[in-house]
Amino acid sequence: MDNLPSPEGGRPLFLYSMTTIDDLDARLIALLTAEPRLGVLECSRRLGVARGTVQARLDRLAARGVITGFGPDVSPAALGYGVTAFVTMEIRQVSGHDPVADRLARIPEVLEVHTITGASDLLCRVVARTNADLQRVIDQIVDVQGVLRTNSIIALDTPVPYRVLPLVADVPRRESRST
Amino acid sequence: MDNLPSPEGGRPLFLYSMTTIDDLDARLIALLTAEPRLGVLECSRRLGVARGTVQARLDRLAARGVITGFGPDVSPAALGYGVTAFVTMEIRQVSGHDPVADRLARIPEVLEVHTITGASDLLCRVVARTNADLQRVIDQIVDVQGVLRTNSIIALDTPVPYRVLPLVADVPRRESRST
DNA sequence: TCAGGGCTAGGCAGATTGTCCACTCTTTCA
DNA sequence: TGAAAGAGTGGACAATCTGCCTAGCCCTGA
Numbered sequence: 001m002d003n004l005p006s007p008e009g010g011r012p013l014f015l016y017s018m019t020t021i022d023d024l025d026a027r028l029i030a031l032l033t034a035e036p037r038l039g040v041l042e043c044s045r046r047l048g049v050a051r052g053t054v055q056a057r058l059d060r061l062a063a064r065g066v067i068t069g070f071g072p073d074v075s076p077a078a079l080g081y082g083v084t085a086f087v088t089m090e091i092r093q094v095s096g097h098d099p100v101a102d103r104l105a106r107i108p109e110v111l112e113v114h115t116i117t118g119a120s121d122l123l124c125r126v127v128a129r130t131n132a133d134l135q136r137v138i139d140q141i142v143d144v145q146g147v148l149r150t151n152s153i154i155a156l157d158t159p160v161p162y163r164v165l166p167l168v169a170d171v172p173r174r175e176s177r178s179t
Numbered sequence: 180m181d182n183l184p185s186p187e188g189g190r191p192l193f194l195y196s197m198t199t200i201d202d203l204d205a206r207l208i209a210l211l212t213a214e215p216r217l218g219v220l221e222c223s224r225r226l227g228v229a230r231g232t233v234q235a236r237l238d239r240l241a242a243r244g245v246i247t248g249f250g251p252d253v254s255p256a257a258l259g260y261g262v263t264a265f266v267t268m269e270i271r272q273v274s275g276h277d278p279v280a281d282r283l284a285r286i287p288e289v290l291e292v293h294t295i296t297g298a299s300d301l302l303c304r305v306v307a308r309t310n311a312d313l314q315r316v317i318d319q320i321v322d323v324q325g326v327l328r329t330n331s332i333i334a335l336d337t338p339v340p341y342r343v344l345p346l347v348a349d350v351p352r353r354e355s356r357s358t
Numbered sequence: 359t360c361a362g363g364g365c366t367a368g369g370c371a372g373a374t375t376g377t378c379c380a381c382t383c384t385t386t387c388a
Numbered sequence: 389t390g391a392a393a394g395a396g397t398g399g400a401c402a403a404t405c406t407g408c409c410t411a412g413c414c415c416t417g418a
């Protein structure tokens with residue numbers, strides 16, 4: 001599940017070589033995003049191409065790492081974790097970022113960790129059941145060895161939930177062969 | 180695709196009623212996360228339950244909004260958008276947050292927008308092809324009517340990519356009936 | 359004690375999948 | 389200029405899975 005896989009046995013892909021997305025690729029991704037349960041056959045019908053083509057495209061998109069999976073999208077809110085917060089933190093730099101990140105990763109409520117530029121060193125996204133519960137989670141974070149100071153920002157609302165579709169539709173395209 | 184759908188015709192679900200996740204539910208989600216392409220039949224084999232049970236569980240999880248979909252996970256990095264940044268911004272409060280969010284949503288590189296507590300009003304996650312390209316995206320954000328000031332933080336690395344699995348495994352469980 | 363919900367086990371027809379193949383067209387490159 | 393490689397098409401195959409249904413069993417709550 002590397003981010004930038006190279007084709008089996010081939011030389012590594014360079015950044016500029018990954019931007020190649022076909023118009024058909026984009027339509028396929030858009031279609032699957034809209035109706036994820038569609039099978040290959042149904043996709044081929046909707047897109048007006050042969051089934052083998054869709055199959056090949058999907059294989060290639062997966063091989064290139066453009067599509068990393070089809071995992072079920074789980075809503076933390078539906079599980080009772082209705083509070084989302086972003087926590088930035090300063091850490092003891094001596095040992096680098098990783099040991100801290102490893103320990104943060106052991107906290108289930110920590111959904112995501114980034115090392116960042118700026119005054120802080122790490123940014124992580126956490127969820128909690130309530131604001132009081134958020135305190136508990138933050139306490140766990142503060143308890144992590146190497147964490148010096150934290151700063152929490154609560155997400156009150158999410159007017160634009162995570163999405164990639166507009167980006168896919170906007171990617172500079174490779175020329176489609178047919179048409 | 181609402182976040183908190185209520186069962187057809189029923190009264191709306193309340194927060195405390197959504198926390199009910201079975202051990203079997205958790206195992207099912209974990210299984211599907213690990214191997215999303217599995218069919219219902221294969222899942223039932225792996226979990227050691229009847230096919231109809233898996234089918235019913237999936238239906239219920241989807242109906243409750245726990246599983247919101249099975250969309251393809253697209254990697255912006257693989258599309259050439261290797262730079263991720265978090266942009267906080269202050270906005271003109273008079274007209275509320277929404278108009279600004281709407282305009283931000285029109286920028287494909289804006290993947291996510293939250294209204295937040297603290298000194299800033301909005302936090303959004305953006306991607307760009309390069310640091311120079313990030314400047315272009317930020318310019319677009321600044322150009323949005325109502326945006327007064329922005330502050331950008333670049334994500335250098337992501338030691339813990341977005342994940343929900345540990346949370347699912349950790350959710351306070353309803354007692355499983357069988358076993 | 360009854361009703362309802364959930365699980366198991368089985369059956370059925372229809373649809374889909376993975377995997378072949380042969381053929382065509384276009385681009386690339388020696 | 390000609391050959392090779394890459395991509396798409398259309399078709400075919402067996403194996404499998406899906407959606408849907410039935411019936412019985414068990415447990416819980418009213």
